[in-house]
Amino acid sequence: MTPPRRRIADIGEHRWLRGLLAGLGSVGRMAGVSIGPGDDAAVLAPERRPWVVTTDAQRAGVHFRVGWLSWGGLGRRAFRVAVSDLAAMGAAPRAALLALEVPRRFEVRSLSAFVRGFAAEGRRHGAALVGGDVSAGPCFGATATLLGVLRGRAVTRGGARPGDAVFVTGRLGAAAWAVRERRAGRRARLPLPPVRLEAGVALAPVASAMLDVSDGLLQDVTHLCRASGVGAVLELDRLPVIPACRRLGRSGRLLAATGGEDYELLFTVPRAGLPRLARARLGCAITRIGTIVPGRRVELVDAEGRLVRCRRAGFDHFT
Amino acid sequence: MTPPRRRIADIGEHRWLRGLLAGLGSVGRMAGVSIGPGDDAAVLAPERRPWVVTTDAQRAGVHFRVGWLSWGGLGRRAFRVAVSDLAAMGAAPRAALLALEVPRRFEVRSLSAFVRGFAAEGRRHGAALVGGDVSAGPCFGATATLLGVLRGRAVTRGGARPGDAVFVTGRLGAAAWAVRERRAGRRARLPLPPVRLEAGVALAPVASAMLDVSDGLLQDVTHLCRASGVGAVLELDRLPVIPACRRLGRSGRLLAATGGEDYELLFTVPRAGLPRLARARLGCAITRIGTIVPGRRVELVDAEGRLVRCRRAGFDHFT
Numbered sequence: 001m002t003p004p005r006r007r008i009a010d011i012g013e014h015r016w017l018r019g020l021l022a023g024l025g026s027v028g029r030m031a032g033v034s035i036g037p038g039d040d041a042a043v044l045a046p047e048r049r050p051w052v053v054t055t056d057a058q059r060a061g062v063h064f065r066v067g068w069l070s071w072g073g074l075g076r077r078a079f080r081v082a083v084s085d086l087a088a089m090g091a092a093p094r095a096a097l098l099a100l101e102v103p104r105r106f107e108v109r110s111l112s113a114f115v116r117g118f119a120a121e122g123r124r125h126g127a128a129l130v131g132g133d134v135s136a137g138p139c140f141g142a143t144a145t146l147l148g149v150l151r152g153r154a155v156t157r158g159g160a161r162p163g164d165a166v167f168v169t170g171r172l173g174a175a176a177w178a179v180r181e182r183r184a185g186r187r188a189r190l191p192l193p194p195v196r197l198e199a200g201v202a203l204a205p206v207a208s209a210m211l212d213v214s215d216g217l218l219q220d221v222t223h224l225c226r227a228s229g230v231g232a233v234l235e236l237d238r239l240p241v242i243p244a245c246r247r248l249g250r251s252g253r254l255l256a257a258t259g260g261e262d263y264e265l266l267f268t269v270p271r272a273g274l275p276r277l278a279r280a281r282l283g284c285a286i287t288r289i290g291t292i293v294p295g296r297r298v299e300l301v302d303a304e305g306r307l308v309r310c311r312r313a314g315f316d317h318f319t
Numbered sequence: 320m321t322p323p324r325r326r327i328a329d330i331g332e333h334r335w336l337r338g339l340l341a342g343l344g345s346v347g348r349m350a351g352v353s354i355g356p357g358d359d360a361a362v363l364a365p366e367r368r369p370w371v372v373t374t375d376a377q378r379a380g381v382h383f384r385v386g387w388l389s390w391g392g393l394g395r396r397a398f399r400v401a402v403s404d405l406a407a408m409g410a411a412p413r414a415a416l417l418a419l420e421v422p423r424r425f426e427v428r429s430l431s432a433f434v435r436g437f438a439a440e441g442r443r444h445g446a447a448l449v450g451g452d453v454s455a456g457p458c459f460g461a462t463a464t465l466l467g468v469l470r471g472r473a474v475t476r477g478g479a480r481p482g483d484a485v486f487v488t489g490r491l492g493a494a495a496w497a498v499r500e501r502r503a504g505r506r507a508r509l510p511l512p513p514v515r516l517e518a519g520v521a522l523a524p525v526a527s528a529m530l531d532v533s534d535g536l537l538q539d540v541t542h543l544c545r546a547s548g549v550g551a552v553l554e555l556d557r558l559p560v561i562p563a564c565r566r567l568g569r570s571g572r573l574l575a576a577t578g579g580e581d582y583e584l585l586f587t588v589p590r591a592g593l594p595r596l597a598r599a600r601l602g603c604a605i606t607r608i609g610t611i612v613p614g615r616r617v618e619l620v621d622a623e624g625r626l627v628r629c630r631r632a633g634f635d636h637f638t
Contacts, residue, residue: 012635013635014542014635034369034473035473035475038476038546039408039475039476039477039530039546040373040404040405040407040408040476040529040530040531041371041372041373041404041405041407041408041410041465041467042371042372042373043369043370043371043408043469043473044369044370044371044372045369046365046366046367046368046369046370047365048365049365050353050362050363050364050365051362051363051365051370051466052360052361052362052363053360053361053363053414053416053449053450053464053466054359054360054361054416054450055416055417055418055450055451055452055462055464056418056452057418057420057452057454057462059420059454059456062454062455062456063454085359085360086359086360088359088360089358089359089360089362091360095372097372097373097374097464098374099374099375099376099418099462099464101376101378101460130372131372131373131374132374133374133375133376133462135376135378135381135382136381137378137381137458137460138457138458139456139457141420141456143374143376143418143452143462145372145374145416145418145464146360147370147372147466148360150362154353154354154362156354156358157357157358157359158358210359211358211359212359223333227357227358316331316332316333
C-alpha cells in the first residue's frame with residue numbers, strides 16, 4: 001500500500017524514477033524506439049521521413065490552476081497541448097520527453113499520476129515517452145518535447161495568399177469560458193484540448209498555411225498573416241463558438257475569438273483547393289470564418305460588414 | 320540604442336521573439352534543418368543514422384545562482400550541460416530547442432544574452448537552435464532539448480561487466496569547489512562544463528558502459544552499476560581532482576567525488592579493449608579510477624585498500 005501523502009522529498013528523485021519507469025513498462029518499447037527512458041538519452045531508429053520537433057511548457061498558476069483537472073487529466077492535457085503543434089505541421093507523433101519541475105513537498109501520487117496521464121495519452125496517439133528530466137523548483141511545471149514524422153509536406157504559417165479562404169476546426173471558446181466561470185467562483189471543468197492529428201495530416205496537402213489556436217484566434221490569425229505577408233477579414237458571426245458563448249451574444253463571441261487555449265487548427269485554403277478540402281477526411285467539423293486579403297491588417301467584421309473593435313487580440317505571457 | 324533596463328513585460332513575448340529571431344539570423348539555416356524557429360514546430364531532414372534525444376532543465380536558484388556567470392555564460396553553460404548527455408551516448412549534436420521560464424520583470428538584455436550564448440555554443444558544436452517556448456514564471460529557468468545522431472553504436476549505462484576497468488575523463492571537483500567558495504563568501508567563477516563530444520564518439524566503440532558525471536562521481540558510478548547489475552571498487556587517491564581539492568587532502572578528494580556538476584565522462588572498458596583505448600583520439604586526458612566487480616556494492620578505498628566512508632554519494636534534488 002502506498003502511504004496516501006508521501007512527498008517527493010521523502011523518497012528522492014532516483015527512487016521515484018525507478019518505480020515510475022518500472023510501472024510504465026512497455027511505454028518505451030514502441031516501434032522505432034531503440035533505447036527508451038532511464039539512460040542519458042533516448043535513441044530513435046532512423047526514419048525515411050523528415051522529423052518534426054516542438055517543445056511546450058505547462059506551469060501551475062500560469063497555464064492552469066491546480067484542481068481544475070485531476071493530476072492525471074493535467075498530464076493528458078500537457079500532451080495534447082504539445083501535440084497540437086505537430087498537428088499544425090501535418091506530422092504524426094512518434095516520441096515524447098517530459099522535463100518536470102517539482103516542489104519538494106509535492107505528493108508522489110500526484111506526480112506519478114501526471115506522468116502516467118501524459119504517457120497514456122502519448123501512447124494512444126503513437127508517441128512513446130522516451131526520456132525526461134526531474135528537478136526541484138518553486139512551482140509545478142512540465143516541459144514536453146514531442147517528435148513526430150511528416151507524412152507529406154510540412155505546412156508552415158507563411159503560405160497564405162490573398163483570396164485564400166480562412167477556416168478553423170471544431171469550436172472555439174470552451175477553455176476561455178471555463179476559466180471565466182472558475183474565476184467568477186462557479187464550477188466549470190477545464191476542457192481537455194481536442195486532438196486534431198487526423199485533420200492536420202489530411203489538411204497538409206490542401207492548406208496553404210496552418211497553425212494551432214493557442215494564444216486566441218484573433219492573435220493567431222495575426223501571426224499567420226504576419227508570416228505570410230497578408231491581411232485577413234474575419235466575420236464574427238461565422239465563428240464556430242460553443243453554445244454558452246453563443247448565448248451571450250457579441251461578448252461571448254469576442255471571448256471565444258480572443259480567449260485562447262482552443263488548440264483547434266486555423267488554416268487557409270486557395271480557391272482551387274476547396275473541392276479537395278470538401279473531400280478530405282478530417283475527423284472533425286470545419287467552418288469558414290473569413291478571407292485572406294492584400295495588405296497587413298486583420299479585421300473582424302459583423303454581419304453587416306462593420307468593423308468590430310476588441311481591446312485585446314489574445315494572450316501574451318508578459319503584456 | 321536599447322534602453323539599458325527594458326523588461327520583458329515592456330515589450331511582450333512576441334515582439335521580443337521577433338527581434339531575437341531576426342538577430343540569430345542563420346542559426347536555423349544549418350545543414351539538415353528544413354524549417355527552423357518561428358513556426359509551430361521545426362522540421363529536420365531525415366538522417367540515415369539513429370537519432371539521440373535528451374532534455375535537461377537549468378533553473379536559477381536550483382542549478383545555478385544569478386551572478387555566478389554572465390547571462391551569456393549561463394546560456395553557454397545550459398547548452399554544455401545538456402550536450403553532455405549526447406556525448407555520453409556517443410552521439411554528435413544536430414539540433415536544439417530551448418523552453419524558457421521568465422519572470423515578468425526580467426531584463427530583455429539578459430534574456431537575449433542567454434539565448435545568444437546558448438545558440439552560439441550550439442552552433443560551435445554542430446547544433447542549430449530550431450525552436451523553443453517562452454512562458455511567464457516565478458523564477459528564470461531554461462529547459463534544453465538536444466537532438467543528435469549516432470556515429471556508431473550507442474553506449475548505455477548497462478553494459479559494464481566484472482573485470483572491466485573504470486575510467487573518467489578530465490578532472491573532477493571544479494564546480495563543487497566553486498560552489499563551496501561562493502557559499503563561504505569568497506570569489507570563485509563557476510566553471511563552464513567541458514565538452515566531451517570528441518571523447519564520446521571515440522569511446523563509443525570501446526566502452527562497455529558510459530554516462531556523464533552530473534550528480535557526483537560516486538552516485539553516478541552507482542547508477543552505472545545498478546543499470547549493469549554489477550559492483551565497483553574505486554580508489555580515492557587515483558581520482559583526478561583539481562589542484563585546489565588535492566591540496567585539501569582527503570576532504571578535498573571526497574568533495575570532488577561527491578560534488579557533482581563535473582560533466583566528465585565516466586566509462587568502463589573490458590580488458591580486451593584497453594589497447595584500443597590507448598590508441599583512441601579523445602581530445603582529453605583519462606584516468607583509471609577503479610574496477611568493476613561482481614555483486615552490487617560500490618566501494619571507495621584508500622591507497623591501503625581500506626574502505627572510505629562518506630556521508631553522501633552525490634546529489635538528489637529532493638533528499
